[in-house]
Amino acid sequence: MNPPLHLVLDWSDWIHLFAEYLTLSLMSIGGAISTTAEMHRFLVEQHHWLTQTQFNDSIAIAQAAPGPNILFVALMGWNVGLNAGSMTAGLLGVLVTMIGIMLPSTTLTYLAARWSHQNRDLRAVRAFKQGMAPIVIALLISTSILLGSAHHDPATDWPLWLLSVLAGVVIWRTRIHLLWLLALGAVLGCFGLV
Numbered sequence: 001m002n003p004p005l006h007l008v009l010d011w012s013d014w015i016h017l018f019a020e021y022l023t024l025s026l027m028s029i030g031g032a033i034s035t036t037a038e039m040h041r042f043l044v045e046q047h048h049w050l051t052q053t054q055f056n057d058s059i060a061i062a063q064a065a066p067g068p069n070i071l072f073v074a075l076m077g078w079n080v081g082l083n084a085g086s087m088t089a090g091l092l093g094v095l096v097t098m099i100g101i102m103l104p105s106t107t108l109t110y111l112a113a114r115w116s117h118q119n120r121d122l123r124a125v126r127a128f129k130q131g132m133a134p135i136v137i138a139l140l141i142s143t144s145i146l147l148g149s150a151h152h153d154p155a156t157d158w159p160l161w162l163l164s165v166l167a168g169v170v171i172w173r174t175r176i177h178l179l180w181l182l183a184l185g186a187v188l189g190c191f192g193l194v
Contacts (some may be wrong), residue, residue, distance in 0.1 A: 005083040007049060014096055017080065018050075021073070021100025026108065029132060032070050032101055032138035033059075037146050043076060054079045073101045160194045 020042050024035045036059065043050045050058075062072035074094045081093030116125050130175060144164070167181050188194045 005048065005051060007084045009049075009080075009084045009089070010026045014092065017077075017093075018096045022095050022104055022176060024103040025101045028101070028105055030136035030139050032073055033143055034136065036143045039073075039076065043080065049080045049109075050076060054083075070089075070101065073097050122169060128185070163188065163194050 024032070024038060027038070028035045040055055041055065044052055044055050055076070056077035059072045062069065062075055065071060074097065076088045077093035077097030079093070081087075081090030082095075085095070116129075119125050163185065165166070167185070170176055170181060185194070
């Protein structure tokens with residue numbers, strides 16, 4: 001496990017973090033989780049403001065907690081602030097990342113939904129909605145590959161990867177409720193099959 005970082009962040013760093021999340025907000029077509037690959041590049045690889053463990057833990061804790069999935073963004077901001085040395089900086093990190101990720105996408109979504117509802121019969125509106133589906137799917141697949149390859153080797157963990165692909169196909173092609181697949185995955189994991 002990596003020890004926490006000790007960062008020195010000035011106002012330009014906080015502004016840069018805010019601007020990055022403003023930009024990510026406009027790319028988060030499938031939700032903020034679809035931009036985790038870019039968040040990883042920015043926070044872990046480029047600036048070293050988070051460790052790999054902190055990045056993964058932020059996503060895992062937020063996904064396990066009840067509530068919206070966007071909580072992982074708040075946890076990443078919190079960890080950046082804690083790495084900068086204080087709880088006050090942690091709160092600033094939460095505000096910077098959450099306002100950055102929420103403001104553009106919320107505003108754009110509201111305006112676009114209002115306009116598209118008024119113009120729902122236009123051919124261009126219908127085509128746009130159908131064209132966005134493959135983009136969202138590709139972003140979610142890239143996120144799963146990034147998170148899956150962080151601690152697992154596809155060469156040795158092929159049953160887990162195969163199970164993931166099969167679960168995706170079952171979700172796509174059937175009406176089986178997702179909770180049944182989660183229960184099946186838990187049983188397989190309990191017996192050590194994956």
